Amino acid sequence: MAHQAGGQRPAPRPVPDACDTQAYLQDYAVLLESLALPSLVVDHRWDVVMANGAYATLFRGVRPHPTAMPGDNFLRFVLFHPDAAEVLGEHEPGWCLPMLAHLRTALETYGHDHELQAVRRDIAQDPIMEAAYRQGLPHWMRAVGESATRLDGAVRLLHHPDPRRGPTECRVVDETPQALRAVGYRRLTMVLRDARRPAAPVRRPRRARGTAAHLTVVPPPQD
Numbered sequence: 001m002a003h004q005a006g007g008q009r010p011a012p013r014p015v016p017d018a019c020d021t022q023a024y025l026q027d028y029a030v031l032l033e034s035l036a037l038p039s040l041v042v043d044h045r046w047d048v049v050m051a052n053g054a055y056a057t058l059f060r061g062v063r064p065h066p067t068a069m070p071g072d073n074f075l076r077f078v079l080f081h082p083d084a085a086e087v088l089g090e091h092e093p094g095w096c097l098p099m100l101a102h103l104r105t106a107l108e109t110y111g112h113d114h115e116l117q118a119v120r121r122d123i124a125q126d127p128i129m130e131a132a133y134r135q136g137l138p139h140w141m142r143a144v145g146e147s148a149t150r151l152d153g154a155v156r157l158l159h160h161p162d163p164r165r166g167p168t169e170c171r172v173v174d175e176t177p178q179a180l181r182a183v184g185y186r187r188l189t190m191v192l193r194d195a196r197r198p199a200a201p202v203r204r205p206r207r208a209r210g211t212a213a214h215l216t217v218v219p220p221p222q223d
Contacts, residue, residue, distance in 0.1 A: 024179050025050075032187075038170075039189040041180065044106055045115045046075035046099075049185055058190070059087055061161050067122075075099055075119060079129065089157030089167060093140075100137050101149035151188060158190070169193040 032039055032052045040051040048071055059070040061083070067073075068081040078084055078091075078099045085091035100123075106116055123129045141149065152174035160168045170190040180187055 021179070021183060028180070035189070037189050037191055039187065040074065041185050041187045042074055043186075044110055044184055045073065045113060046102075046106075047073050047115070055190075057162075058158065058160065062087065075103060079103075079119070080122065087159055087161075089159050093144075094156045097132070097137060097140050098149045098151070098154075100133055101141065102151075104133075104137070155193075156190075158192070160192070165192065 028041075029050050032041070032050055035052055036054055038052070038055040038058045040055050041049040043049055051071060056071065059077075062070060062077075062081060063083055065081050065083075068076040068079070068084075070077040070081070070087075078088065078095050084095070088095040103116070103119060103123075106113075107120060110116055123133050151172045154172045155169055156172060158168050158170050160166065170192050173189045173191055174186065175189060176185070176187045
């Protein structure tokens with residue numbers, strides 16, 4: 001398996017299970033790396049268990065971050081990394097709000113999970129994110145419907161670092177085999193489509209680390 005986005009890590013992460021499961025995961029990592037499309041395997045916390053070289057390439061330009069690297073936890077990257085919108089196009093409606101919805105669902109299922117609770121606490125410490133989670137997310141889901149939160153089949157915009165691609169739509173495909181599902185893992189692949197080239201593409205400026213972006217689904221804070 002290739003370098004993970006944001007650094008090199010032994011692959012895959014160990015899980016407390018039988019030797020045959022470990023062997024399966026080792027072989028699955030080889031399969032994943034053979035793919036030309038960005039693909040990753042996550043657990044219920046969105047910790048990245050394994051990811052291929054195409055995934056690492058997609059996020060190769062992001063700056064280091066202590067808690068939100070895309071090769072460590074995809075949920076944290078989407079919500080907290082200041083460079084997330086540089087790669088994930090239409091960041092708020094296409095990625096941030098759906099991932100907040102996934103967090104809410106995960107907390108309903110794994111309410112005592114310490115890592116998920118830590119993400120929730122980090123959201124609560126950011127007034128903009130907290131307002132988005134408490135008020136903006138329910139409003140958005142009423143407006144767009146539950147289907148907008150589903151990842152499998154969703155078409156999302158990427159800003160690929162390869163200049164031949166540029167702004168590129170991808171379809172997110174959930175193709176989790178039973179063996180991965182049995183250990184609580186999920187595999188997602190980003191199927192890159194023909195480059196989307198608007199007449200005047202707008203790139204959001206990078207934020208300084210620790211500076212919260214305004215989410216348009218909630219009113220801006222008053223001075």
